[in-house]
Amino acid sequence: MLRLNEVTLPLDHPEEDLKAAVLARLQIPEQDLLGFNIFRRGHDARRKSAILLVYTLDVEVRDEEALLRRFQGVANIGRTPDMEYRFVAQAPASFGGKRPVVIGTGPCGIFAGLILAQMGFKPIILERGKAVRERTQDTWGLWRKRVLQPESNVQFGEGGAGTFSDGKLYSQIKDPKHYGRKVLAEFVKAYAPPEILYVSKPHIGTFRLVKMVQAMRATTESFGGEFRFQSKVVDLNIEDGRIRGVVLEGGEVIDTDHVVLAVGHSARDTFQMLYDRGVYVEAKPFSIGFRAEHPQSLIDKARFGKFAGHPLLGAADYKLVHHASNGRTVYSFCMCPGGTVVAATSEPNRVVTNGMSQYSRNERNANSGIVVGITPAVDYPGHPLAGIDFQRALESRAFELGGGNYDAPGQLVGDFIAGRPSTEFGSVLPSYKPGVHLGDLAPSLPEYAIEAMREAFPAFDRQIRGYAMHDAVLTGVETRTSSPVRVKRQDNFQSMNVKGLFPAGEGAGYAGGIFSAAVDGIKVAEAVALSLVGREDAQGGSAPGMQTY
Structure with a gap:
């Protein structure tokens, strides 16, 4: 098959225009x-x-090879790549060795x-x-009843x-x-909407x-x-x-060699255990900030103008970056169109925010993390786990500022910029549950972060x-943008100093978000399989500082 890139048509084009565009691009009659x-x-x-719309x-087509020769070197026309997934190994029919163990779901x-x-x-x-x-149900218990299950x-x-x-x-x-x-194919098999295979x-x-x-x-389990x-x-x-x-x-002890x-970016006790056992762990950059909520209608109008609300466009998103005069970078993170801000702590007496949306993305507000990049060399030097202590201090302070009951501290954007406490909400009502306690967010983050965000x-x-x-409403604090540590691995995906240990995904510092974490899971599974059958020729790699949602 041929692949045509950058086929553009007006937003409300008739269905038959797509076929006409293909014929025009390839310069062929309809019968071909x-x-x-x-x-x-x-x-x-x-x-x-x-x-x-960009397709x-x-x-x-008939006589594909002739068309390929005619368009050789022409941009946006080429052969469709082979995207079929093929397993790198297969267990022997009588596989009876030690089963590989995967920690985390x-x-x-x-x-x-x-x-x-x-x-x-047959992994465990x-x-x-x-x-x-x-x-x-347990998660709703925190949101609705202020009861945290650690x-x-x-x-x-x-x-x-x-x-x-x-x-x-999607990811970069x-x-x-x-x-x-x-x-994506496995998600569709698991009842995801088929459109995820083709929407951008x-x-x-x-x-x-x-x-x-x-x-x-x-x-x-069926396998x-x-x-x-x-x-x-x-x-x-x-x-x-x-x-x-x-x-x-x-x-209980489970014997295994793989x-x-x-474990994800919040398994702090696991990171401590790895460090105590001598597994190579190093600090890595992450970001800190707040959740910002705006009317989704404002974002839609700013992005789509008169086409705001069009069903093919859906709720608009955005991506923002500002390089502040104090040398810090402020950017939007994990933007959730038509979504809600959620309580995301995993430890008692701490407050953490995150964002989520349903498939419909039809909630009143848009929300996004507005965060500032920080680095171990400058902001939490010395110990490989110092970033965890840094996070905990901010989350404990947010708990206090919110009233000590899992409410989050909040402030209106106008008051935040002006440096004065907020006392009442305006036209934007926060979505965070259990609730938001208005005041001054300046004490919740380091001064350099507040200064950069105000700018x-x-x-x-x-x-x-x-x-x-x-x-617009700011809710604090956002601290779990990515893992504060990296469990460093070699090109064969194994730990730098522990053979048979395969650090993977976001917690180990090699992914940032659902898609890249899933892809990393496939790569690591292939490396484990090759090791199990006596081949260790997988080629890996790192993704330093991954935070791409």
């Missing part, structure tokens, strides 16, 4: 066109008065377990939290932190082997993710995988620099008119 499929559909809103199409752990199971290696998948339905919340439990998010399924990672296509910025939303996570668990919930790993058995097993909280460490909002207003509106 055998069929075509939409591989990707996005939009170009740079001119709000004339928004365009990538896979086209079947976020996107990375789910895909690592799924791929290992599909290859016949351990999760410290509960299955996704029970976990959801092992079952937004951070811990089946599905990982991504379950309570916008469910974005390089993916030459098209692992991302395998991720696919997302799913929390409620749909719950059902999908359950379906993927059932698929993994011999075993899930064990409320099974917290508290220690590793390491002998002569080699993993030999994992120890569960109740004392462990995928996919950033007027700059953002020049990009999105109304962004610095007085009534």
